[in-house]
Amino acid sequence: MSDAQKQPQNAPKKQNDNLKLPTREQDFSKWYIEVISRAKLADNSDVRGSMVIRPNGYAIWENMQRVLDGMFKDTGHQNAYFPLLIPESYLAKEAKHVADFAPQVAVVTHAGGKALPEGERYVIRPTSETIINRSFTNWVQSYRDLPILINQWANVMRWEMRPRLFLRTTEFLWQEGHTCHASEAEATEETLRMLDVYERFAEDYMAMPVIKGQKTESEKFPGAVNTYSIEAMMQDKKALQAGTSHMLGQNFAKMFDTMYQSKEGKKEYVWQTSWGVSTRLIGALIMTHSDDAGLVVPPKLAPLQVVIIIIGKTPEERGPVREKAHAMAADLKKAGVRVLVDDDETKGPGFKYAEYELRGACLRVDMGPKDLAKNEVTLARRDTRSKETIQVESTVARCHELLEQMQKDLFEKAKAFRAANTHEVNTVEELKAKADDGFLLMHWDGTPETEKRFKEEFGVTTRNRPFDLKQEPGKCVLTGNPSTGRIVFAKAY
RNA sequence: CGGGGCGUAGCGCAGUCUGGUAGCGCGUCUGCCUUGGGCGCAGAAGGUCGUCGGUUCGAAUCCGGCCGCCCCGACCA
CATH class of the missing domain: 3.40.50.800 (Anticodon-binding domain)
Known part of the structure; x- marks a missing residue:
């Protein structure tokens, strides 16, 4: 007799599969959606790509905000608020850089019951560098006014082709820090300081191990001189960029004439940074710790302990x-x-x-x-x-x-998972075999052409060049050309 | 935007091929009962079958347009 047939009469109440989640093994992305829905974190709304964040989900965000806001204040930043609408002309100013944003930008063409003339239209902020710089230009006169250390908590809008709850929605909540400094060195220091803040938040509060490092030219923020990120590994072994910090150089200062008078009486452009994390972190939290029974949240951020x-x-x-x-x-x-x-x-x-x-x-x-x-x-x-x-x-x-x-165990478990799914890859055969298998540390010849080949032929993209990975010369896995050091590749969200 | 799948009650689905009174499970409501891992019994409510149009005596079912969701690509925090 098979096990299925010999159900004893006093069998424990039958499990109803209707009530169970799909398992991560079966279908990771269905599992993810179901966890969000069953834990009442968020709903899809009737506006494509926009979500309703429900009380259970918003409570996690509030906890994140509280902790991060404290960290920003501790590093000398103040909160402010800038407008949702940005004159379209501001974006045109930086056409060269923010042309990259153009397809994602929503434009207000009608207001006050009539069509707005060309040149008087607005865009809904996809990020606020431009409108904030407009203010900075007024605020900064002298080196005595520097540094300016500002943060804002806001919503932004980037039109998305393939939305996914929390990870990629057309409208999302985030914080964006914007700072002005008198020197390049100071701005670089600030960029890295805030990256450290993000690392600390991810690891100590989210219990999510991250890799700090520098983005490649093709992956960096349009308008930045350098972009740095923290990268996390989800339970399906895909990478998720969890936060970014940008060294903007003088790019935006030059567009908006954000200048100060130095001690020597000379007019100089300010050096700037910007940095942000978003409600995407909620998605990261879910995909890092949760299991087939539902949501698992580290105690420090859990709405219900x-x-x-x-x-x-x-x-x-x-x-x-x-x-x-x-x-x-x-x-x-x-x-x-x-x-x-x-x-x-x-x-x-x-x-x-x-x-x-x-x-x-x-x-x-x-x-x-x-x-x-x-x-x-x-x-x-x-x-x-x-x-x-x-x-x-x-x-x-x-x-x-x-x-x-x-709190500790969740972090250690996530760390062990990442370690088990991080590989040094040296040949095309290994790459083929391990393309779906987590973080791949590979030599790359540094050219955008080869970077593109990695993506097109194997589906893996550069995540970042980790700070704490010793950079030793080697040969590019694809071309055999010289490489200065290994970089993290992975399939990514 | 390209390829694939799907849209039927709050949720999960059957019915569609082969046109003929709208179904099932869970949930919900009422009553009784129960409480140490999604209790049980009885009764009830709930659906313009995504939407617009076409074919037909008759459309959830056949045909076309559109919208939305999911997966895979291109894009992205």
């Missing part, structure tokens, strides 16, 4: 449990833990277990009459899905410990 589930057969049984649960929640809250008591009477505990796993609550406390009789509760961990029984009094301390441990 502990959920308390009340169990009991009758209202008489549940009453005292509920009371205890709320007291415990108050203690946890006092200790700085984001906690929720689920005392919804209309849903059973099994349902709630599955629900909070889907939603990514880091820890779950199960509390029933049997536990309380023994002065215990059950504590379940989301990432490892392990359970333990603890004394009621030790709950706060144990939750703190586990949250801290989970």
